[in-house]
Amino acid sequence: MTDDLVLRRQVCFALYAASRALTDVYRPILDEFGLTYPQYLVLLVLWERGDDAPTVSELGAALRLDSGTLSPLLKRLEAAGLVVRTRSARDERRVEVGLTADGVALRQRMDEVPLRVARATGLGEAELIALRDTLTRVTETIHRQKEQ
Amino acid sequence: MTDDLVLRRQVCFALYAASRALTDVYRPILDEFGLTYPQYLVLLVLWERGDDAPTVSELGAALRLDSGTLSPLLKRLEAAGLVVRTRSARDERRVEVGLTADGVALRQRMDEVPLRVARATGLGEAELIALRDTLTRVTETIHRQKEQ
DNA sequence: GGCAATTAAGTTGTGCACAATCGATCTGGC
DNA sequence: GCCAGATCGATTGTGCACAACTTAATTGCC
Incomplete structure (x- = not known):
């Protein structure tokens, strides 16, 4: 149980790190x-x-x-x-x-911005769609529980 | 192509929204x-x-x-x-x-914090692990590309 | 019609994130 | 032994995020 506290085992840190990494990808592109x-x-x-x-x-x-x-x-x-x-x-x-x-x-x-960013993730289209749908489900589950 | 600009179709927004939603879950727990x-x-x-x-x-x-x-x-x-x-x-x-x-x-x-947060995501253990691994891969791909 | 409750946007204060810069300290090449 | 360059942490300035509060406008109930 104590092992659950280890940083890299936590989904939450993965989400936090991925979100910031992606912002890093956007930054130079949006800077233009x-x-x-x-x-x-x-x-x-x-x-x-x-x-x-x-x-x-x-x-x-x-x-x-x-x-x-x-x-x-x-x-x-x-x-x-x-x-x-x-x-x-x-x-x-x-x-x-x-x-x-x-x-x-x-x-x-800015038409090409999404494509440029998608490329930087190193994931294929199917993976991106699956990831997006899982994340959307997480977000909606959290918000639904908060409203109750 | 123009459709790619629609907000909900973008993985990036899903990631950003999920990250903030999860922080919302942490906030009241960590406030304690x-x-x-x-x-x-x-x-x-x-x-x-x-x-x-x-x-x-x-x-x-x-x-x-x-x-x-x-x-x-x-x-x-x-x-x-x-x-x-x-x-x-x-x-x-x-x-x-x-x-x-x-x-x-x-x-x-704070031993039970990870468990309480994991529950709030509404995902099973297998899904959480799969999500974490995908996110970790995204993060690492991005960082690897940046170093080159 | 009058007024309490609600709604909308803005403001203030705290705490990240990150770029750019700074001063202090250390290291390696000579 | 000296000094140019690197490293380390702190600081400054900008821009989110969000809670709490303020002000102004609207709505609903009577």
């Missing part, structure tokens, strides 16, 4: 575009949404990040000219996050 | 002991080492963290009375990180 990894994730959501600009809390729900993380991050994306934040006319509490022309255009320029 | 997750990882290494106290850079090699992260973290562990930092007599550049009696004793009290 002046972005950080969480900023890139926000853009992925915006690109996926197309025309209907999500609110800050909808972004938060998609990425599971709160306003404490998103507010300053979105300000930096706005300062970079990729995003605009506008108070909703119908509900003055809401802030809608939309893409600028530059933000939309960036999508094409 | 007044620890954060990275602090717990440092203790795991120290417990594993037993008597020979590692230096800051040896800790960094084990966890892949640099002094910018470890220096303040170790000061907090020292302030909590779990760890002592002593300049090596033989090489005044090195700082050896040892456990206090409290730090050693904590190991027993």
